[in-house]
Amino acid sequence: MRRVIAALFLAAVLIVPRVSAQPEPLAGFDALITKAVKDWRIPGLAIAVVKDDQLVFAHGYGVRELGKPDLVDTHTLFAIGSTTKAMTAALVGMLVDEKKVAWDAPVTTYLPWFQLKDPSVTRQLTVRDLLTHRAGLGNADYLWYGQHNSTEEILRRVRLIDPAYPVRSSFIYQNIMYAAAGAVVEAASGKPWAEMVRTRIFEPLGMRETIPTATSLSRQPNVASPHEAVDGRVRVIENMSVDPVAAAGAVWSNVGDMAKWMQFLLDGGRVGGKTGTRLLSEPVFAELFTPQTIAPYNMYPTTRLTKPHWMTYGLGWFQQDYHGRAVDFHTGSIDGMVAIHGLIRDEQLGVYVLGNLGHAELRHALMYTVFDRYAAQPSIRDWSADFQKLYAGLEKDGDQEQADKDKRRIMGTSPSLPLARFAGDYIDPLHGDVTVSFDAGQLRMQYGSAFVGTLEHWHYNTFRARWNAVWRAPELVNFVLDNDGQPSVIELRGARFTRKPAPRPAKPTRDQ
Numbered sequence: 001m002r003r004v005i006a007a008l009f010l011a012a013v014l015i016v017p018r019v020s021a022q023p024e025p026l027a028g029f030d031a032l033i034t035k036a037v038k039d040w041r042i043p044g045l046a047i048a049v050v051k052d053d054q055l056v057f058a059h060g061y062g063v064r065e066l067g068k069p070d071l072v073d074t075h076t077l078f079a080i081g082s083t084t085k086a087m088t089a090a091l092v093g094m095l096v097d098e099k100k101v102a103w104d105a106p107v108t109t110y111l112p113w114f115q116l117k118d119p120s121v122t123r124q125l126t127v128r129d130l131l132t133h134r135a136g137l138g139n140a141d142y143l144w145y146g147q148h149n150s151t152e153e154i155l156r157r158v159r160l161i162d163p164a165y166p167v168r169s170s171f172i173y174q175n176i177m178y179a180a181a182g183a184v185v186e187a188a189s190g191k192p193w194a195e196m197v198r199t200r201i202f203e204p205l206g207m208r209e210t211i212p213t214a215t216s217l218s219r220q221p222n223v224a225s226p227h228e229a230v231d232g233r234v235r236v237i238e239n240m241s242v243d244p245v246a247a248a249g250a251v252w253s254n255v256g257d258m259a260k261w262m263q264f265l266l267d268g269g270r271v272g273g274k275t276g277t278r279l280l281s282e283p284v285f286a287e288l289f290t291p292q293t294i295a296p297y298n299m300y301p302t303t304r305l306t307k308p309h310w311m312t313y314g315l316g317w318f319q320q321d322y323h324g325r326a327v328d329f330h331t332g333s334i335d336g337m338v339a340i341h342g343l344i345r346d347e348q349l350g351v352y353v354l355g356n357l358g359h360a361e362l363r364h365a366l367m368y369t370v371f372d373r374y375a376a377q378p379s380i381r382d383w384s385a386d387f388q389k390l391y392a393g394l395e396k397d398g399d400q401e402q403a404d405k406d407k408r409r410i411m412g413t414s415p416s417l418p419l420a421r422f423a424g425d426y427i428d429p430l431h432g433d434v435t436v437s438f439d440a441g442q443l444r445m446q447y448g449s450a451f452v453g454t455l456e457h458w459h460y461n462t463f464r465a466r467w468n469a470v471w472r473a474p475e476l477v478n479f480v481l482d483n484d485g486q487p488s489v490i491e492l493r494g495a496r497f498t499r500k501p502a503p504r505p506a507k508p509t510r511d512q
Contacts, residue, residue: 023056025373030059033366036384037061041234042357044072044224048255049370050262050350053273058255064356065225065236074256075209077223078354079242081249081332083341085178086288087261088247089131089316090269091185091196093284100188103128103287107180110187114180115159121167129167130181131315132292133174138164140176142431142493144244146450149432151244155180160430171295171313175248182247193247204271204279205264207257213243213250223252224356226336228471234357237471240335240450249332255352258341262350265343288315289328289345295319300331301394302364305386322371323379329367333358335471342367349374358471361387410459417461417487419443422479426490426497434490434497445477447492461487 022029026049037045044062048055060072095101104126107114116122121136129135140161143154154176164172182193189196194212202210217223217239228237242250253261267273269280280288291312297303299311299318308320317328325344332339336356340363343350351370353363365383372379415422420438427433435446436455443455445465453467461479475492482488490497 023051025378026057026370029057029369029373032369032384033059033061036362036365039384039388040357040360040362041229042355042360042362043227043234044076045353045355045360045362046072046074046076046078046255047351047353047366048074048259048262050259050266050348051374052348053263053267055259055263058259060255064223066227066234067236070222072224072356073222075222075254076354077209077211077217077220077252077254078339078356079214079226079239079249079332079334079337080251080253080258080339080354081242081334081337082175083258083330083332083339083352084247084249084251085131086265086316086330086341087197087201087251088178088181088185088193089288089314090280091193091200092127092131092181093280093288093315094200095185095188097281097284101127101184107184110184111155111180114155114183116163117159117161118163121163125167127181127184128292128315130177130184132313133171133177133295134168134293135174135177136163136165136167136169137161137174137176138172139174142495143176144179144242145448146240147244147432147448149244151179151183151246154244155183157430168293171293173299175245178248179245182245185247194250197251200279201261202257204277205257205260207253207260210251210253210257213246214239214241214252215243217252220252222254224337224354226334226358227356228336228358230471235471237336237469242334249334253354255354258352258354262341262343262352266345266348266350289317289319290314291319300364301390302361302368302387305390306368322368323375325371325375327371331363338363340364340367342371344371344374347374359391361391413459415457415461416481417485422461422487424487424502425500427500428495428497431495431497434492436490465492 043066044064046060049057058074060074060076062072064070064072064076092101096103107125107127125135143149143157185193185196197212226237226239227234264271269285270276270278291314293313295311295313295318297311306322311320317330319328326346327342327344329342336358338355338360340353351367353366355363362384365387368383422443423436423438425435437444445455446452451467453465455463455465455477458464458476463477465475465477478491479487480489488499
């Protein structure tokens with residue numbers, strides 16, 4: 001088996017035909033990536049570098065899927081994740097240019113039905129707030145991740161979320177608010193977000209192979225499969241659709257097309273170079289990259305080594321300093337897929353990386369390596385080795401934290417009821433439905449489509465959910481009994497799901 005795995009990883013670092021020669025600053029870069037892809041055990045990766053309005057480097061490495069021979073090239077589609085957000089912000093900017101949207105207009109101007117829990121915040125929340133992660137909400141990915149909720153249902157449930165902080169006073173990364181921005185785009189333009197991003201960005205830029213959502217993915221001929229490391233082994237996993245919050249991260253693309261998007265951005269919102277056609281006015285384009293709010297310094301663990309002096313968020317872009325240079329960047333992450341987009345606009349330099357292994361932080365290393373090589377005084381720091389050491393340490397810390405939690409398990413206890421008594425349907429208006437069933441002597445749980453598995457007794461009336469999708473970490477589930485000693489509530493991830501009452505028998509009719 002070890003020989004088979006080794007052979008697969010050897011195949012994974014084979015290099016596809018080149019589309020460009022390496023310029024002097026990138027001499028040896030190809031060999032560096034080949035080694036790094038192997039070191040990080042990434043099945044497939046693609047990268048593009050743009051400098052001074054030219055695509056100077058665009059290569060693919062490895063395979064689309066472990067165990068299969070199809071190689072990654074510059075046309076291979078990957079999930080670009082949250083690097084989609086910059087496209088959504090640009091679409092809003094186009095509507096601002098057309099006077100159909102105003103950055104600081106209330107969201108309810110375009111979505112009259114939209115509500116937050118606090119009516120006063122509903123009235124003051126603006127379109128700009130949707131794009132800057134400062135709307136006062138905590139992370140609410142439970143509304144879409146692995147659930148069956150439509151975009152409209154997700155946005156309607158926002159009214160049930162307790163605020164996490166006063167609006168505009170802090171920053172918590174928020175995919176749901178970008179879904180709301182997509183709804184604003186649709187309401188103001190009269191066209192779905194997916195059609196707008198296709199007709200207003202992909203088509204004018206010649207991004208012919210990029211698709212806005214995963215709905216047509218099965219018809220695409222050249223697609224990477226997602227992978228995760230499970231118990232030390234890299235394995236193929238299922239795709240996780242982001243389509244319910246499409247404007248936050250649903251696009252699939254390749255480095256060939258994303259290079260065109262980089263050129264557009266480095267050319268100030270023009271198609272066809274510095275004298276080309278503008279798709280965004282100069283003031284609106286500048287607004288996209290204007291810092292809007294302070295972002296947490298520790299948003300990315302990489303800052304422990306890169307040590308920026310500041311970090312802000314624009315409209316779809318993180319921003320920081322790097323050795324005296326202003327960087328605009330964003331990552332994209334979804335199960336088994338990673339992306340990063342980095343720009344130094346003052347130097348007309350951009351890099352885009354796509355990979356098909358979850359948490360493969362080689363993406364950061366390659367971005368900083370490109371920046372270093374184009375610096376006035378090039379650095380020779382091995383970012384790949386340094387970040388690999390950093391993330392290995394973080395993983396070790398996580399393992400120790402989990403081990404410490406496991407030590408708090410109280411041994412020798414048993415459930416207070418027969419297992420079958422815990423079975424039932426549990427509901428929460430915000431978080432959705434949980435079904436617990438009893439089958440073949442075991443409790444089974446289903447929460448949405450992604451969280452299906454077996455409940456193993458932990459201690460007292462607490463169980464550990466082991467999901468069928470083994471790349472998702474086990475979670476503790478606690479049953480709360482009512483005054484009659486019956487299971488009444490499930491506690492999961494800080495949410496409380498209340499048991500549905502059993503249906504009452506129908507009253508007999510006179511004929512009966």
